[in-house]
Amino acid sequence: MQNRLICLFIGMCVYGIVSGQEICGFDKLHQEALKTDAAYRKRIEEQKQIIKSQILKKKSSRTLAPSAVLYTIPVVVHVIHTGGAIGTAYNPSDAQIQNTINDLNAIYSGTKAGTEGVGDLEIRFVLATRDLLCNVSSGITRTNGSVIPNYVSNGVNVNLTGGAAQLTVKNLIRWDPAKYYNIWVVNEIDNHDGTIGGSFIGGFAYLPGAPSTLDGTVILASQMQVNRKTLPHELGHALGLYHPFQDGTTATCPTNADCLNDGDEICDTDPVTQPSTGVCRTGVNSCTGTNYHINTEHNYMNYTNCSTLFTADQKARMLAVTGGQYRVSLTQSWAISASYPLSPFVAPAAASCTPLTSATGLANNFAGLISFNLAGRRIISGTSMADGGYVDGSSNCMNLIQLVRGQTYNFQMQPLSVNYEQLRGWIDYNNNNSFDNTTEGFYYGDNIGPPNVMNLTVSNTLTVPLTAQTNTVLRLRVTEELSTAYNAAFSINSACYNPVYGQAEDFPVIINDHTVLPVYYSFFSASAHQADVVLRWKTVDEKNVSFFIIERASIGNEFKEIRRVHPRGNASDYSINDTDPGEGNWYYRIRQVDHDGKLSYSEVKVVQVKSANIKIITNPFDTKISIRLQKTLTKKAFFRLISADGKLVFQQQIRPDKQSVIHLDLENKSLLPGLYFLSCRIGDELWTEKLIHR
Numbered sequence: 001m002q003n004r005l006i007c008l009f010i011g012m013c014v015y016g017i018v019s020g021q022e023i024c025g026f027d028k029l030h031q032e033a034l035k036t037d038a039a040y041r042k043r044i045e046e047q048k049q050i051i052k053s054q055i056l057k058k059k060s061s062r063t064l065a066p067s068a069v070l071y072t073i074p075v076v077v078h079v080i081h082t083g084g085a086i087g088t089a090y091n092p093s094d095a096q097i098q099n100t101i102n103d104l105n106a107i108y109s110g111t112k113a114g115t116e117g118v119g120d121l122e123i124r125f126v127l128a129t130r131d132l133l134c135n136v137s138s139g140i141t142r143t144n145g146s147v148i149p150n151y152v153s154n155g156v157n158v159n160l161t162g163g164a165a166q167l168t169v170k171n172l173i174r175w176d177p178a179k180y181y182n183i184w185v186v187n188e189i190d191n192h193d194g195t196i197g198g199s200f201i202g203g204f205a206y207l208p209g210a211p212s213t214l215d216g217t218v219i220l221a222s223q224m225q226v227n228r229k230t231l232p233h234e235l236g237h238a239l240g241l242y243h244p245f246q247d248g249t250t251a252t253c254p255t256n257a258d259c260l261n262d263g264d265e266i267c268d269t270d271p272v273t274q275p276s277t278g279v280c281r282t283g284v285n286s287c288t289g290t291n292y293h294i295n296t297e298h299n300y301m302n303y304t305n306c307s308t309l310f311t312a313d314q315k316a317r318m319l320a321v322t323g324g325q326y327r328v329s330l331t332q333s334w335a336i337s338a339s340y341p342l343s344p345f346v347a348p349a350a351a352s353c354t355p356l357t358s359a360t361g362l363a364n365n366f367a368g369l370i371s372f373n374l375a376g377r378r379i380i381s382g383t384s385m386a387d388g389g390y391v392d393g394s395s396n397c398m399n400l401i402q403l404v405r406g407q408t409y410n411f412q413m414q415p416l417s418v419n420y421e422q423l424r425g426w427i428d429y430n431n432n433n434s435f436d437n438t439t440e441g442f443y444y445g446d447n448i449g450p451p452n453v454m455n456l457t458v459s460n461t462l463t464v465p466l467t468a469q470t471n472t473v474l475r476l477r478v479t480e481e482l483s484t485a486y487n488a489a490f491s492i493n494s495a496c497y498n499p500v501y502g503q504a505e506d507f508p509v510i511i512n513d514h515t516v517l518p519v520y521y522s523f524f525s526a527s528a529h530q531a532d533v534v535l536r537w538k539t540v541d542e543k544n545v546s547f548f549i550i551e552r553a554s555i556g557n558e559f560k561e562i563r564r565v566h567p568r569g570n571a572s573d574y575s576i577n578d579t580d581p582g583e584g585n586w587y588y589r590i591r592q593v594d595h596d597g598k599l600s601y602s603e604v605k606v607v608q609v610k611s612a613n614i615k616i617i618t619n620p621f622d623t624k625i626s627i628r629l630q631k632t633l634t635k636k637a638f639f640r641l642i643s644a645d646g647k648l649v650f651q652q653q654i655r656p657d658k659q660s661v662i663h664l665d666l667e668n669k670s671l672l673p674g675l676y677f678l679s680c681r682i683g684d685e686l687w688t689e690k691l692i693h694r
């Protein structure tokens with residue numbers, strides 16, 4: 001208790017010294033980028049729609065178990081000092097940086113003393129333990145910024161122009177923003193180092209989808225400390241949050257007619273004006289006519305000095321964004337992986353041919369491979385024009401994709417989709433530096449479309465041949481081009497094809513062997529039953545099996561454990577129920593773990609789970625069937641009850657109303673006891689469920 005009091009006291013002192021208001025450069029830079037960068041504007045608008053639909057979906061389905069760490073994000077802290085020794089004001093020590101990251105995690109886990117609001121955000125940050133060459137790293141770099149004109153005297157520009165442009169500072173040092181979240185610690189912003197009082201900018205960050213040259217957080221060295229709100233605030237922006245006063249000013253209220261669309265796009269924060277001082281407001285909020293709520297006034301995303309919370313809706317948004325297309329690669333990075341499969345990494349030998357994009361393609365943003373995702377590694381790149389055509393990513397150790405002989409993997413490829421596209425992929429399994437279409441091709445698709453669909457993605461599986469060379473880094477190539485529908489000459493007939501508009505990209509792959517024979521499954525199925533998924537399998541030979549792990553993944557994400565099952569002996573039947581995973585396509589596989597620690601995987605099954613809207617309450621039923629609706633009907637529902645011998649014995653239409661339970665009255669139907677099938681059609685969604693009449 002005593003410690004806690006001292007802690008609070010120091011905390012208050014710190015805020016007391018810096019009288020005035022710490023603000024953030026996010027708004028100005030975000031607005032600038034929206035105005036000047038059409039691609040950024042489009043990405044922000046697209047993401048808004050995606051986040052909205054994900055949040056709505058999440059609300060209608062399950063909530064996660066509390067205290068689960070869902071996402072860990074590797075960070076690299078670049079100290080841009082002015083020549084001072086480590087431990088001086090503008091060159092904070094490793095310990096100070098580590099303590100600040102610890103404090104950040106205390107805030108994001110809801111364990112910091114005084115935390116209010118939603119508590120655990122299920123997101124953590126770790127200083128990278130591996131550098132760009134996959135060598136062991138502290139996750140902290142130090143660069144003398146005095147080489148940049150005016151940096152020492154004025155720091156970085158946001159509103160004033162006397163210092164260095166942020167891009168010049170970031171260009172000094174940046175680690176691959178798809179693998180690390182970059183944090184630059186600077187001496188001053190707009191000639192203010194944050195220690196002399198008054199209003200100052202403590203830092204700034206960009207939303208996901210920002211140009212990769214700008215993405216990351218810039219923070220004053222004076223704010224890279226325990227009990228400062230700048231870092232948790234800026235990382236809030238980095239994970240998709242706006243200020244609660246977004247689209248308002250100090251004098252005008254933001255619109256909030258539709259809380260998911262307007263202002264901060266968060267529903268459990270009231271619209272407020274921008275605070276003109278750091279004082280937390282109480283009394284009547286002129287934007288609502290009700291009293292100010294702590295959800296805005298104590299919010300880390302506000303400009304007040306009493307930050308203690310993020311809200312539940314902010315958390316939902318951050319989780320949706322972190323698992324989304326611009327941030328998920330961070331959570332899958334080798335940057336914080338404890339085990340890297342190679343030391344040192346040896347890139348594959350040069351390929352027999354290098355596909356080069358034509359000058360026309362390089363001059364136009366018409367095509368290109370945007371992302372490639374296989375075995376939990378998501379590699380993000382740009383268009384042909386942005387990347388300069390061919391990208392040899394095979395020498396980048398951070399791109400390493402690890403596969404196992406004989407195993408099947410799902411992969412996703414995302415082309416730029418302003419036209420109909422063509423994609424082809426190979427892995428040089430025999431390591432002869434060329435690619436054979438028949439034995440080494442893993443995908444070919446033409447007329448991929450339609451164009452201008454958000455995140456158009458090709459999804460398929462590949463199986464690693466048992467003859468693949470193991471324990472050597474092999475080359476994987478993906479070539480992207482416009483569809484042959486535009487011109488037959490565009491055909492990607494070989495891995496040496498030189499794209500006109502598209503591009504080829506190479507990645508490194510390592511294939512491991514596993515000598516243990518997997519359990520033979522004589523049967524493995526996964527099927528949707530209303531909102532749940534039922535998995536059934538039967539084994540042939542189970543000797544040496546320690547346990548089975550059932551894993552589930554959504555498209556583009558890593559498999560995660562959902563259940564462990566102990567073996568019951570040869571030829572056993574297994575059945576488990578995955579309750580309400582949520583709407584969408586889900587991938588399932590069984591990971592078998594042997595007593596000696598070896599792993600093997602079943603094939604992957606994909607299941608589509610439709611609306612979790614309907615649940616039968618009465619099964620078995622007597623004289624009525626009661627059905628619970630999770631959300632209000634928006635269309636008519638047609639119910640049909642069919643007997644085991646196929647006769648329609650009852651049907652009823654239900655009109656959309658505000659009802660949450662529907663009763664089908666069968667009092668006068670004098671049905672025989674036994675098995676029945678109830679089918680329900682709502683719009684184009686149809687499901688059938690077995691029922692017992694007693």
Ligand SMILES: [Zn+2]
Pocket residue numbers: 023024025026027233234237243
């Ligand atoms: Zn901000």
